[in-house]
Amino acid sequence: MTVILTSSSLALAASTSFNVVALGAKGDGRTDSTRAFLSAWSSACASTSTATTIYVPPGRYLLNRVLFSGQYCKGHVTFRIDGTLVAPSNYHVLASIGKWITFAGVRGVSIYGGTIDGQGTGLWACKAAGKNCPFGATSLEFTYSRGITISGLTSMNSQVFHIVIHNCMNVNLQGVQVTASGNSPNTDGIHVEASTGVTITRAAIKTGDDCISIGPGTTNLWMENINCxxxxxxxxxxxxxxxxxxxxxxxxxxxxxxxxxxxxxxIKTWARSSKGYVKGVLFEDITMNNAQNPIIIDQNYCPHNQGCPGQVSGVKISDVVYKNIRGTSASQVAMKFDCSRKAPCSGIVLDNVDLTYQNKPALSSCTSADGSASGLVHPSSCLAA
Known part of the structure; x- marks a missing residue:
């Protein structure tokens, strides 16, 4: 008898799938499924298949603090999530740890679909009441990892940051949605720091802090089709x-x-000495619908006037281009460049910027900022040539 292996049968033979329910997970939102998820991860990492998948069926899966380590992974692992991962409702369980779901030192991990629910409303209420509350836990973090794909994931009600990319290379986030109350504190949608080659596309972010925040050591970051x-x-x-x-x-x-x-x-920097810098930034094809501060550089950031009063920023900002930006401002000062007198902003370019404010002329404000303007620029540029 002759056996013929087609390319499709070879691919099927080379693929392995681990269903978290088969490993003991319960989609009832109450039973702790942490052990089942870690078991699936351990089995997937030990697999020598060319395509290894962890499948999460529909349902709500309660997870406590979970760390997916890539230390012993032999290949790439894909999560396909049709359900919702739920954090403990008691925010103290995770808030003291500071992290909920972490991938550390992984390569080639992909996440497709699914929802993660940080259940952060209780912590937000604690902070709003002025009580003695912990800072809170990040919902999803990738650290010291590379070749990551996150597609179609929804993150809701994180205690603090929703998604953090830290010290990573070549990360692709597409079709990500973030949802939290507009008054939820410190709930940044996506935070990128000390990473290179990160791409964020087709993201819809509603939250109480930065939609996307960019920390020190970030290079080659591309963001496109973002709704904030x-x-x-x-x-x-x-x-x-x-x-x-x-x-x-x-x-x-x-x-x-x-x-x-x-x-x-x-762009915001602390008003204190630093050897940091920002250079080579492009903001292009952007629409403002009643943004409070459509375009702003703030180099006098000093919350509560603690740790920097009387100091000036040492961060050097240069080569920042604002191109094809239009829409409405919710404040009369639609463009504000409050740069450091110690390290003035240079190479600021305004190219076809048209911002309006109700029935009054919009204004621009500049301090220690040099640059140029071309095309239609409204309000008029205050940059020093």
Whole structure:
């Protein structure tokens, strides 16, 4: 008898799937399924198949603190999630740890679909009441990892940051949705720091802090088709809290809409000495729908006037382009460049910027900022040539 192996049968033979329910997970939202998920991860990492999948069926799966380590993984692992991962309702369980779901030192991990529910409303209420509350836990973090794909994931009600990309290379986030109350504190949608080659596309983010925040050491970051609001906008920073801090370079925001957000595109640095920098930034094809501060550079960031009063920022900001930006501002000062007198902003370019404010003329404000303007620029540029 002759046996013929087709390419499809070979692919089937080379694929392995682990269903978390078969390993003991319960989709009732009450039973702790942490052990079943870790068992699936351990089995997937030990597999020598070329395509290894962990499948999460429909249902609500309660997970406590979980760490997926790539230390012993032999191949790439894909999560296909049709259900919802739920954090403990008692925020103290995770808040003291600071993290909920972490992938550390992994390569080639992909997440497709699914929802993660941080159940952070109790912690938000604690903070709103002015009580003595813990800071809170990040919902999903990738750290020291590379070759990551996150597609179609929804993150809701995180205690603090929803998704953090830390010290990673080549990360692709597409079709991600983030949802939290507009007054939820410190609930950044996506935070990127000390990473390179990160791409964020088709993201819809509604939250109480930055829709996307960009920390020190970020290079080659591309963001496209982003919808933000409510939230604090897309922020590079805050930067410059430490003296020997890595810079931020080669950042692009293209085709974004900000609706009712506190800021549009923002760069903010602490008013203290630092060797950090920001350079090579492009904000292009952006629509503002009543953003409070559509375009802003703030180099005098000093919350509660603690740790920096009387100081000036040492972070050098240069080569920042604002191109094809239009829409409405919720404040009369639609463009504000409040740069450092110690390290003035340079190479700021305004190219076809048209921002309006109700029935009054919009204004621009500049301090220690040099650059140029071309095309239609409204309000009129205040940049020094």
């Amino acid at each position: 609001g409510p939230g604090h906008g897309i922020s590079i920073g805050s930067l410059g809290k430490a003296m020997n801090e890595q810079g931020v370079q080669n950042v692009t925001v293209k085709t974004a809409t900000f609706t009712g957000s506190q800021n549009g595109v923002r």
